[in-house]
Every structure is written in C-alpha cells, then in structure tokens.
Amino acid sequence: MSRIVKKLISTANAARPVAPYNQAVVADRTVYVSGCIGLDKDTLTLVPGGVTQQTEVALKNLVAVLEAAGSSVDNVVKNTIFVKDLNDFGAVNEAYKKVFSKNFPARSCVQVARLPLDALVEIESIALIDMDPVQRSHL
Template structure:
C-alpha cells in the first residue's frame, strides 16, 4: 500500500487556532480547513462589530489559510457556516457573495448554541489543490 502524506498547515497570515488543532490539513489533493473565526491575527481577539465584520475577517483567514495549503477559494468544494443567530443569514450571505461570485461550492449554514470565544460566525471548508476543471451540469 502506498504511503499517504498528511501535511499540517500553519500560516502566520491568519489568526492562530484557539484550541489544539491545525489551521488546515492536506491529504493527497484535498484540503480540510478548520473552522475560521473572525479573529484579528495581531490581537487574537474577535474583530469589533457584528456578524458582517466577523464574517469578513473569517473569510480573510480562510483565504490565506487556503493559499498556504496551495489552494484557493476557487477550489473549495464544500463550506460549512456556523452562526450564533440564523437571523444573521442575510448579513453573512452579503459578505460571502463578495468572495464567492460564481461556481459556488456546496454549502451548509446552521445555527449553533455557542461558538468558541462567543463568536457570531465560524466557517470551515474542504478544498482541492492543483489544477481543477469545473463543469456545470444542469437539467
């Protein structure tokens, strides 16, 4: 059986994890990005404001983590968004659409009882590395 390499990704361009986990793990050509919070990498605190500001920062942390893993938002195949309050769904989508403008990945968005550091939003992703060809199938 061939050996599989597991790459543990850590970048100083994103906020450091708030618990014992890696920012991302790459296995073969698949990137698993841990939940990104709206943390400022310098202060290690949630950005000031509400769901929009935290979503914007969480997406920025996601973008730089993907880049460190040799991927990008255009190679994401699945996002999961956790929100403290589903009433923020529209606000989160407004920020999300600034990053994801076409060829949207699959996605779930769920309200949860509580997030680390009492965050309002957390985003985790599964992406690919290398050359990716996108085809659209519709009926």
C-alpha cells in the first residue's frame, strides 16, 4: 500500500512568509502554493511602482516556490488572483501573460477589500509535480 507524501516547501529564492504559513505544501504529487505578493525577497517590503511591478515580483516569487517544490509554471492547473482593484485586471493580465504564455491553467480573479501588507495583488497556485521513476519508487 502506498503512502501519501506531505512535504513543506521553503526556498530562499522567494520572499519568506509574513505570517504562520509555508510557502507551499506538497501533498502526494500536487503542490499548493500559498499566496505570493510583490515582496522583495531580501528586504521583505513591497516593491515600489504599482500593480504591474508587484504582479511581476509576485509571479517571480511564485515561480521560485514552484521550482523548489519540483514543479513549474507548465504544471500549474489552477491560479487564483486577488486584486485590490479590479480596474487593474488588464495590467495584471499583461504581467501574467509573460509568465503563463501558453496552455493557460484554470484561473479566478477577484477583487478583495484588503491584502497582506496592503499589497495590490496576490497570486496562489495549485500545480502537479512530475516524478521520475526513482521518486515514485520511494512512495
């Protein structure tokens, strides 16, 4: 009988959490990435500029966490985007399309009252992990 694998993911290549949660959790062959905001990974402050710059850095953080979990943007099946102002939908989409450029995953985008640290955008993701035969043999 196989056992389900649960692994906590942490990488220095993305901004670390600002509250009690992990950057991601792998459950079996699925990775659940916590919401990523436009935090500079070194200073843990929001990047200046606006929603475009924050979206670019949030996506950079997301990619780093996915890679640390053994996944990639190509394996993302669902993203949820939270924005402070739905009028920023177009700007967020332009930055998003630079990272998710083909075979788009399912996605939701909603306006929320407030985000952590007063961020303008937050992106969470669910992705699959490709396992090589050696990894599968350890399950």
